[in-house]
Amino acid sequence: MSIPNDKLVIAGREFNSRLMVGTGKYADFHQMVKAIEVSGAEIITVAVRRVNVSDRSKESLLDHIDLKKYTLLPNTAGCYTADDAIRTCRLAREAGLSDFVKLEVLGDEKTLFPDNEELLKAAKVLVKEGFTVLPYCSDDVILCRKLEDMGCAAVMPLGAPIGSGLGIRNPYNIRIILENIKVPVIVDAGVGSASDAAIAMELGCAGVLMNTAIAGAQDPIAMAEAMKLAVIAGRLSYKAGRIPRKLYANASSPLDGIIG
């Protein structure tokens, strides 16, 4: 289910779904596969981690992902320096099938907010090396402008801290970003409910990326469907053009012909 003639375009590649989902925090691979399928997402994030050399019995994530159906977006989760993030991206490109990367360079463990200085350093190098960089960043238009100017394929401002479920904490910042940035603006992090996702899309965002909101829900499969519908509804609502907000009432029924 998608809106005709409304594809999401990132670095020249077209996608039908504006919902992107993560592959972490699920109860098991079976639940993960089902949730992703129900969500309709085409872009899914993955992390880059050491192979467990001592325990080879565990199944591998990619055993469960149909790589013909999904575009992998490797992340640099857990990186606190530009150097680590750059290394991780290079490894991801070597292991994987695309040069799309979700660039995260974190500032501290409690908030998982980005270290914007290190983020800019890493983005500069990665863009030069030909990566398609989608940076997770603060909801700051100055920062987004710098990321766009240096060649990032999108900007991904957070709605709220990763996994917090607080929703779009500062919709005004997101609006300012949307007015000033031409590359796709994708809200990444903090979404908790379907209405949060709809709000992001109604503001005019190109897409929404989420993981915990689905995987951590009491019924992840049902929530995946809710999120799919919310992103579509929010996008349709945005394109339909909402009514203005007014202080006073404006009757919907005619005044003529009222019985006396």
Add this chain to the structure above:
Amino acid sequence: MQIVVNGDVLDVVDSCTIAVILEKFEIGIERVAVEVNQDIVPKVQYNTHQLSPGDKVEIVQFVGGG
């Protein structure tokens, strides 16, 4: 000689290559990436890149994440 693989010290033969390490741990070369001393080693060099004592090897794969 001793090398470090994914953070753990390992005893290997002197002429050890990356291919040997991967075979030892039954790791398929598809969908992994290997770094030696923070430099990526391309898959085509797994059979030829000889490891040296003290080399730090990282073997990574994709796992679930947000």
